[in-house]
Amino acid sequence: MTSSRIVGLIARREIRTRLKDKGFIASSIFIIVLIMGSVVFQVLIQSGASNVSVGVVGGPQKLSSAITEQAAVFGLDASVTEYDDEADARQAVESEEIDAAVIDGESVVVNESLDDSLGAAIFGAVNGLVLAERLADAGVEPDILAPVSLDVSALQPAADEADEKGLVAFISILLLYTLLIFFGQFIAQGVVEEKASRVIEVLLAAVKPWQLLAGKIIGLGVLAFAQLVIIFAAGLGGASAFDVITVPGAAIATVVQVLGWFILGFTLVAALFAVCGALVSRQEDLQSVLLPMTLILVAALVLAITAGQNPTGTLAKVTSFIPVLSTMVMPVRVSTGSVAWWEIALSVVAMLVAIAATVRVGGRVYSGALLGKGGRVKMKDALATERVS
Amino acid sequence: MLEFDGLRKSYGTNLVLDDVSFAVAPGQMYGFCGANGAGKTTTMRIALGLARADAGQVRWAGRTVDLEVRRRIGYMPEERGLYPKMPAAEQLEYFARLHGMNAAAAKKSAAELLDGMGLGERSKDALEKLSLGNQQRVQLAAALVSNPDVLILDEPFSGLDPTGVDALAGNLAERRSRGVPVLFSSHQLDLVERLCDAVGILAGGKMVASGTVDQLREREADRQLRVVIPGCDGGWARELDFAHVASDRDGEVLLQLDDPSRDQDVLSAAMAAGSVAQFGWRQPTLVEIFREAVAA
Numbered sequence: 001m002t003s004s005r006i007v008g009l010i011a012r013r014e015i016r017t018r019l020k021d022k023g024f025i026a027s028s029i030f031i032i033v034l035i036m037g038s039v040v041f042q043v044l045i046q047s048g049a050s051n052v053s054v055g056v057v058g059g060p061q062k063l064s065s066a067i068t069e070q071a072a073v074f075g076l077d078a079s080v081t082e083y084d085d086e087a088d089a090r091q092a093v094e095s096e097e098i099d100a101a102v103i104d105g106e107s108v109v110v111n112e113s114l115d116d117s118l119g120a121a122i123f124g125a126v127n128g129l130v131l132a133e134r135l136a137d138a139g140v141e142p143d144i145l146a147p148v149s150l151d152v153s154a155l156q157p158a159a160d161e162a163d164e165k166g167l168v169a170f171i172s173i174l175l176l177y178t179l180l181i182f183f184g185q186f187i188a189q190g191v192v193e194e195k196a197s198r199v200i201e202v203l204l205a206a207v208k209p210w211q212l213l214a215g216k217i218i219g220l221g222v223l224a225f226a227q228l229v230i231i232f233a234a235g236l237g238g239a240s241a242f243d244v245i246t247v248p249g250a251a252i253a254t255v256v257q258v259l260g261w262f263i264l265g266f267t268l269v270a271a272l273f274a275v276c277g278a279l280v281s282r283q284e285d286l287q288s289v290l291l292p293m294t295l296i297l298v299a300a301l302v303l304a305i306t307a308g309q310n311p312t313g314t315l316a317k318v319t320s321f322i323p324v325l326s327t328m329v330m331p332v333r334v335s336t337g338s339v340a341w342w343e344i345a346l347s348v349v350a351m352l353v354a355i356a357a358t359v360r361v362g363g364r365v366y367s368g369a370l371l372g373k374g375g376r377v378k379m380k381d382a383l384a385t386e387r388v389s
Numbered sequence: 390m391l392e393f394d395g396l397r398k399s400y401g402t403n404l405v406l407d408d409v410s411f412a413v414a415p416g417q418m419y420g421f422c423g424a425n426g427a428g429k430t431t432t433m434r435i436a437l438g439l440a441r442a443d444a445g446q447v448r449w450a451g452r453t454v455d456l457e458v459r460r461r462i463g464y465m466p467e468e469r470g471l472y473p474k475m476p477a478a479e480q481l482e483y484f485a486r487l488h489g490m491n492a493a494a495a496k497k498s499a500a501e502l503l504d505g506m507g508l509g510e511r512s513k514d515a516l517e518k519l520s521l522g523n524q525q526r527v528q529l530a531a532a533l534v535s536n537p538d539v540l541i542l543d544e545p546f547s548g549l550d551p552t553g554v555d556a557l558a559g560n561l562a563e564r565r566s567r568g569v570p571v572l573f574s575s576h577q578l579d580l581v582e583r584l585c586d587a588v589g590i591l592a593g594g595k596m597v598a599s600g601t602v603d604q605l606r607e608r609e610a611d612r613q614l615r616v617v618i619p620g621c622d623g624g625w626a627r628e629l630d631f632a633h634v635a636s637d638r639d640g641e642v643l644l645q646l647d648d649p650s651r652d653q654d655v656l657s658a659a660m661a662a663g664s665v666a667q668f669g670w671r672q673p674t675l676v677e678i679f680r681e682a683v684a685a
């Protein structure tokens with residue numbers, strides 16, 4: 001019988017068992033809801049800040065269009081309504097239909113306080129128009145006021161697109177972290193279950209340890225990947241519906257990239273968690289052996305967030321080549337700045353080498369430790385023990 | 390032929406197996422006996438690749454047992470273990486498929502076995518919901534489900550009720566008749582005596598006795614002659630100078646002869662003493678053979 005058939009059988013069992021496990025389904029739904037929640041939260045923050053509505057009563061001609069233009073300078077999307085009557089405008093402010101009403105180009109009515117950016121936009125608009133009027137009165141051609149176009153060249157481009165990429169990357173990293181911890185736990189628990197129930201003895205009489213390890217990783221990997229795709233699809237759909245990001249292009253590229261890193265990272269982390277799980281024989285002892293692994297993942301998350309703020313720093317550069325850490329740091333670096341192709345290649349190679357080494361050493365530890373009886377097995381002993389083929 | 394050839398194994402300084410050799414022929418039911426800690430489980434685990442022998446090897450049909458051969462072995466470990474939350478039938482199908490069966494054959498075989506064990510109605514229940522004895526039956530089914538060419542069962546009868554014992558014995562006999570060699574360990578020597586074609590006794594890291602039960606009986610040094618003369622005291626026997634009285638109770642006398650060929654002289658003496666109801670060489674039970682072999 002071929003190895004791939006055996007690995008396939010093992011993977012299939014893992015998938016079927018998990019899909020029937022209420023605990024697994026509940027936790028999966030919880031994660032999806034959690035991630036959706038954080039996307040919606042981002043949506044609320046962003047949409048609250050960028051859309052403003054202003055009422056105008058009297059004042060200079062063109063005031064409405066001037067306010068819209070100025071608001072755009074401050075990154076606000078202003079919709080301006082003209083009112084004939086001051087009382088109507090005040091009424092609209094009170095009922096929160098509009099954020100501010102400009103009366104005769106002289107006073108501003110707001111409900112509680114005037115947003116700084118909006119205030120500056122209104123001030124700029126009124127000022128510009130009044131100034132133009134006065135200059136015209138003084139006989140100066142209004143052309144003099146024609147805006148000078150400033151050519152901006154950014155040293156570190158932080159344009160909209162980069163922002164979007166950054167946002168998607170950040171959410172993706174959070175998602176990666178959550179899923180790695182979550183599935184890592186499930187893998188380790190599954191390994192301990194096989195050891196605690198001693199079914200391992202029946203299994204290893206017929207299959208090789210690495211086949212068992214690979215089957216588990218692939219089975220749970222498929223579930224994790226499916227979950228990730230569901231979350232991304234729903235998340236991107238939701239986010240684009242709310243105009244937080246314009247989906248195509250940047251966001252999709254980031255998502256594809258993250259999915260790729262996820263496959264590599266999941267394989268390595270899952271193998272490491274499985275080996276840790278093999279070292280104990282009771283679920284109660286599991287958390288203590290998993291602690292170091294969990295801490296490494298927390299460190300990776302922190303480093304990834306740091307890298308988001310300073311993608312060109314030495315720390316970000318170095319950690320984007322270290323397996324496990326690179327899973328989360330590299331996608332951030334790629335999405336926020338330009339990374340040379342060879343850097344990505346090097347990072348991927350380092351990851352593949354780590355995976356190969358872990359599966360090799362892991363298979364041995366796995367069989368030595370799995371067949372050991374009782375208590376906690378030391379890594380050294382697990383490597384030294386037993387097992388043929 | 391399932392051959393165990395010169396197995397040697399020690400755990401640290403504890404020499405568990407010291408050159409253990411024996412063979413189980415196709416269609417033979419081999420009872421593997423030995424005191425607690427004698428090394429029966431260790432021997433079986435070596436055959437399944439779950440422990441490494443320091444020296445020696447296990448062969449099936451002349452071929453060193455590797456993973457490919459092991460897939461054709463049905464194994465029941467001493468420490469029972471299956472997936473607690475997985476339904477019995479699903480579990481059996483899974484193991485059958487890992488041993489190389491296709492989906493349809495696995496399903497059929499699992500259903501037949503569970504029905505045969507009276508567990509047909511519970512086949513969809515999670516294993517942990519079954520009673521311990523029934524879990525044990527499922528464990529046996531897991532060893533049998535792939536229609537293996539060889540059976541290695543570590544204490545398969547412990548924990549079964551008498552009907553369970555009969556059902557398993559029947560199942561094993563049926564497989565034996567199809568030429569499957571069956572090696573099983575047991576402490577229930579009466580069962581071994583009843584079921585097995587051959588018996589091996591492990592003690593002090595060596596096979597101290599191996600062969601058919603009859604062969605072992607013949608080897609027995611202290612065979613006893615049993616004479617029953619109802620209502621007669623054993624005084625007549627104590628007067629014989631070539632025999633030694635081992636026991637004398639309610640007219641039943643057990644004698645050991647210096648020279649076994651003089652049994653007819655004993656009969657003459659007995660007939661002179663009274664009316665002989667029973668006379669014959671007593672068959673030692675396997676328990677007695679075991680005690681002697683292990684004590685030696």
Ligand SMILES: Nc1ncnc2c1ncn2[C@@H]1O[C@H](COP(=O)(O)OP(=O)(O)OP(=O)(O)O)[C@@H](O)[C@H]1O
Pocket residue numbers: 373400403405423424425426427428429430431432467
């Ligand atoms: N993994 C192990 N590590 C160390 N010693 C072991 C190990 N497995 C078995 N032993 C030792 O090997 C010896 C033989 O054990 P084994 O389990 O083979 O005996 P057994 O004949 O099956 O006994 P029982 O009738 O009690 O099942 C025992 O002394 C035991 O302590």
Ligand SMILES: [Mg+2]
Pocket residue numbers: 429430431467543
């Ligand atoms: Mg044993």
